[in-house]
Amino acid sequence: xxxxxxxxxxxxxxxxxxxxxxxxxxxxxxxxxxxxxxxxxxxxxxxxxxxxxxxxxxxxxxxxxxxxxxxxxxxxxxxxxxxxxxxxxxxxxxxxxxxxxxxxxxxxxxxxxxxxxxxxxxxxxxxxxxxxxxxxxxxxxxxxxxxxxxxxxxxxxxxxxxxxxxxxxxxxxxxxxxxxxxxxxxxxxxxxxxxxxxxxxxxxxxxxxxxxxxxxxxxxxxxxxxxxxxxxxxxxxxxxxxxxxxxxxxxxxxxxxxxxxxxxxxxxxxxxxxxxxxxxxxxxxxxxxxxxxxxxxxxxxxxxxxxxxxxxxxxxxxxxxxxxxxxxxxxxxxxxxxxxxxxxxxxxxxxxxxxxxxxxxxxxxxxxxxxxxxxxxxxxxxxxxxxxxxxxxxxxxxxxxxxxxxxxxxxxxxxxxxxxxxxxxxxxxxxxxxxxxxxxxxxxxxxxxxxxxxxxxxxxxxxxxxxxxxxxxxxxxxxxxxxxxxxxxxxxxxxxxxxxxxxxxxxxxxxxxxxxxxxxxxxxxxxxxxxxxxxxxxxxxxxxxxxxxxxxxxxxxxxxxxxxxxxxxxxxxxxxxxxxxxxxxxxxxxxxxxxxxxxxxxxxxxxxxxxxxxxxxxxxxxxxxxxxxxxxxxxxxxxxxxxxxxxxxxxxxxxxxxxxxxxxxxxxxxxxxxxxxxxxxxxxxxxxxxxxxxxxxxxxxxxxxxxxxxxxxxxxxxxxxxxxxxxxxxxxxxxxxxxxxxxxxxxxxxxxxxxxxxxxxxxxxxxxxxxxxxxxxxxxxxxxxxxxxxxxxxxxxxxxxxxxxxxxxxxxxxxxxxxxxxxxxxxxxxxxxxxxxxxxxxxxxxxxxxxx
Numbered sequence: 001x002x003x004x005x006x007x008x009x010x011x012x013x014x015x016x017x018x019x020x021x022x023x024x025x026x027x028x029x030x031x032x033x034x035x036x037x038x039x040x041x042x043x044x045x046x047x048x049x050x051x052x053x054x055x056x057x058x059x060x061x062x063x064x065x066x067x068x069x070x071x072x073x074x075x076x077x078x079x080x081x082x083x084x085x086x087x088x089x090x091x092x093x094x095x096x097x098x099x100x101x102x103x104x105x106x107x108x109x110x111x112x113x114x115x116x117x118x119x120x121x122x123x124x125x126x127x128x129x130x131x132x133x134x135x136x137x138x139x140x141x142x143x144x145x146x147x148x149x150x151x152x153x154x155x156x157x158x159x160x161x162x163x164x165x166x167x168x169x170x171x172x173x174x175x176x177x178x179x180x181x182x183x184x185x186x187x188x189x190x191x192x193x194x195x196x197x198x199x200x201x202x203x204x205x206x207x208x209x210x211x212x213x214x215x216x217x218x219x220x221x222x223x224x225x226x227x228x229x230x231x232x233x234x235x236x237x238x239x240x241x242x243x244x245x246x247x248x249x250x251x252x253x254x255x256x257x258x259x260x261x262x263x264x265x266x267x268x269x270x271x272x273x274x275x276x277x278x279x280x281x282x283x284x285x286x287x288x289x290x291x292x293x294x295x296x297x298x299x300x301x302x303x304x305x306x307x308x309x310x311x312x313x314x315x316x317x318x319x320x321x322x323x324x325x326x327x328x329x330x331x332x333x334x335x336x337x338x339x340x341x342x343x344x345x346x347x348x349x350x351x352x353x354x355x356x357x358x359x360x361x362x363x364x365x366x367x368x369x370x371x372x373x374x375x376x377x378x379x380x381x382x383x384x385x386x387x388x389x390x391x392x393x394x395x396x397x398x399x400x401x402x403x404x405x406x407x408x409x410x411x412x413x414x415x416x417x418x419x420x421x422x423x424x425x426x427x428x429x430x431x432x433x434x435x436x437x438x439x440x441x442x443x444x445x446x447x448x449x450x451x452x453x454x455x456x457x458x459x460x461x462x463x464x465x466x467x468x469x470x471x472x473x474x475x476x477x478x479x480x481x482x483x484x485x486x487x488x489x490x491x492x493x494x495x496x497x498x499x500x501x502x503x504x505x506x507x508x509x510x511x512x513x514x515x516x517x518x519x520x521x522x523x524x525x526x527x528x529x530x531x532x533x534x535x536x537x538x539x540x541x542x543x544x545x546x547x548x549x550x551x552x553x554x555x556x557x558x559x560x561x562x563x564x565x566x567x568x569x570x571x572x573x574x575x576x577x578x579x580x581x582x583x584x585x586x587x588x589x590x591x592x593x594x595x596x597x598x599x600x601x602x603x604x605x606x607x608x609x610x611x612x613x614x615x616x617x618x619x620x621x622x623x624x625x626x627x628x629x630x631x632x633x634x635x636x637x638x639x640x641x642x643x644x645x646x647x648x649x650x651x652x653x654x655x656x657x658x659x660x661x662x663x664x665x666x667x668x669x670x671x672x673x674x675x676x677x678x679x680x681x682x683x684x685x686x687x688x689x690x691x692x693x694x695x696x697x698x699x700x701x702x703x704x705x706x707x708x709x710x711x712x713x714x715x716x717x718x719x720x721x722x723x724x725x726x727x728x729x730x731x732x733x734x735x736x737x738x739x740x741x742x743x744x745x746x747x748x749x750x751x752x753x754x755x756x757x758x759x760x761x762x763x764x765x766x767x768x769x770x771x772x773x774x775x776x777x778x779x780x781x782x783x784x785x786x787x788x789x790x791x792x793x794x795x796x797x798x799x800x801x802x803x804x805x806x807x808x809x810x811x812x813x814x815x816x817x818x819x820x821x822x823x824x825x826x827x828x829x830x831x832x833x834x835x836x837x838x839x840x841x842x843x844x845x846x847x848x849x850x851x852x
Contacts, residue, residue: 006673020773025073030072037062037533041080041508042080043080055536059117060075074513076123077112078508081127114642115646116646134458137458148197155187156190162470163432191495192427193555202221205550217573235315235415237315238314249326251337253337256403257394261390266327267327268334291328306350306353308354311327318415329354345361345363347366368382368385369387393409437498438460449495451486481494526563530564531567542573550566646757681767693735702782704724792810798851800848811844822836837851
């Protein structure tokens with residue numbers, strides 16, 4: 001019997017698909033429903049590994065199964081091609097960022113094609129192509145005209161060596177991630193998009209996504225937007241007022257019920273009051289400078305030690321008249337609320353940590369039910385429910401009524417009002433870098449910022465730039481930035497900042513609906529295909545990318561460029577492919593393909609195949625080029641065939657969880673491929689069969705169709721594959737089934753494996769004598785009556801611990817199940833010498849024996 005040879009079969013089938021242009025998206029009306037499946041498009045870093053492949057293979061399973069189920073499928077691919085790594089490559093290797101990027105795209109395209117993905121490559125584009133970013137510039141200008149784009153001064157992380165702005169995550173221990181220079185806080189004039197105008201809409205829209213988006217992602221977005229209701233009020237000064245806030249210290253709080261617990265006031269290090277104090281006080285200036293060296297993100301600030309500086313200023317408590325000290329504190333964010341707070345240590349952990357450090361009072365004002373007036377807070381702030389005490393007119397109230405009463409009292413006194421605020425801030429899109437989409441604005445000393453006229457788009461990046469001097473090459477280009485003002489004709493200069501790459505990925509899904517359209521988005525094509533029915537990508541993009549895309553969809557919809565406001569109807573966030581790491585005794589990493597694992601008496605060991613040297617087995621880590629633990633598609637093609645690799649990355653764990661890559665795992669997938677081929681090769685259409693065996697195999701076929709269909713629809717790919725493993729075993733173990741029954745089983749099996757192992761499926765389809773390609777075959781349907789299980793497997797527990805199982809007819813009454821269990825020889829042997837005091841049977845679920 002001939003062995004299946006993936007090295008010849010897979011290229012043969014890929015050539016058939018290419019010759020038939022099999023994956024080109026239908027553009028004419030077919031009468032079929034549409035289905036748009038999209039994986040988050042990759043950054044062209046230079047190589048695809050099987051960690052990336054899992055993402056794309058998941059999308060391919062969805063695309064192929066939907067096509068078989070009668071849908072017109074849009075399944076495109078492109079490249080998120082702008083970004084800092086290309087500039088780093090230019091600096092380190094002396095190569096132009098564009099050359100580096102396009103070379104990587106060519107290499108990665110070839111690698112993706114090895115995977116046999118059903119991608120419509122005719123729609124491919126890269127965001128660094130002027131044909132794409134020119135359309136982006138066009139809609140940017142439309143938002144500019146509509147007032148959604150503006151400039152303002154903003155405090156940024158500035159690397160004085162690289163002369164560039166750093167994102168918060170690029171600041172490590174107060175230093176630039178690449179240069180190592182101490183990062184400075186600077187005010188720069190930056191471009192912003194008014195995402196805050198859509199804050200409520202973005203929160204309300206999350207309700208539409210319930211059931212189709214992971215709950216954790218919706219919650220992360222809601223928390224990022226951070227809508228909260230509270231009190232914005234002014235505390236009057238006791239003594240001289242600072243010039244920065246002559247009318248008082250304005251604060252915002254979500255806990256006005258705890259005002260009587262105020263122990264101190266705090267302002268952010270870059271608050272105007274802090275700046276005024278620092279200008280006159282060297283110690284305050286040194287403290288503020290120290291704060292600026294710390295992390296900028298909320299998470300980093302939360303983890304940092306809470307430190308402060310007493311300004312000497314005092315304010316008057318609005319209710320009891322006592323004086324409260326004002327501090328500069330490193331844990332206060334200027335971007336949230338007013339950049340100033342009142343500290344209530346008893347009911348906020350950050351405030352408590354701060355108060356304990358500086359010996360400030362801790363005054364509990366909310367006590368849990370059952371606690372008395374002597375309730376105290378020690379090392380942990382009390383943030384639970386309760387009633388107010390030590391709070392005058394609020395005493396005895398629960399928290400929510402107390403909030404309302406406190407707000408009403410402040411409003412009556414004219415010191416503030418109830419307010420709703422958001423953590424979300426407008427989206428700063430300026431980047432002081434070359435390799436990005438040029439911002440299509442011209443600065444004129446007389447006319448101000450002026451949009452580039454439509455006929456002059458795209459504003460292309462100049463190619464003749466150098467990176468031998470730190471900073472943005474566009475700033476020092478001798479000619480590119482010098483232009484005439486479109487309004488007055490006078491001398492003017494181009495904007496030299498480029499757009500954040502999140503802008504590039506905020507609308508690409510819409511461009512895919514017609515990448516050749518003269519306008520940024522073809523309304524007809526977008527109306528046909530949007531929203532994306534299934535979007536697939538990593539949970540690391542749960543907030544920013546997805547939030548920005550949802551915002552831009554709304555903004556472009558309001559501008560009349562598209563209709564859909566929610567771009568992604570369904571979202572799935574997949575786990576990563578991780579790898580056990582191996583090192584030699586000298587610490588050098590060893591490629592996983594050069595490793596042999598052994599397991600003797602439960603003890604695992606590893607050795608390097610090429611040298612025979614024993615290896616140290618390390619931690620489980622994400623596949624990464626830097627860790628030298630990647631497995632490239634080419635290695636899988638050479639060793640096992642790409643179908644085995646596709647099967648393994650989906651079979652070993654639920655798709656939302658990480659899967660550990662092991663040579664043994666992919667070998668097991670390879671054995672499945674061979675078993676399927678062996679059964680198809682051995683198929684005899686004229687074989688006589690026994691009616692009972694035929695009926696049994698047909699029943700198992702319908703059960704398999706049902707289980708696999710449900711698994712694919714629910715993204716339980718591992719469960720679907722497990723059923724396929726069982727089904728091929730059933731076919732093999734039913735030798736008395738005749739040709740007709742076996743043909744029905746093998747035909748169904750071939751169509752069921754097609755989304756997972758498409759090359760093998762095509763070979764099997766041809767071998768079975770079927771017409772055309774399995775790619776175009778209809779998904780098999782099951783008969784509910786034949787697919788129903790007649791039996792169930794019941795776990796048997798003894799005193800709550802599983803000790804076995806038993807197979808019984810479905811629907812048996814508890815008394816009948818009990819009789820069968822007690823007569824079972826294995827159960828009798830386990831219970832020898834023990835008394836069964838009670839038998840609990842949950843119908844069709846479980847049996848528990850209580851013994852003593």
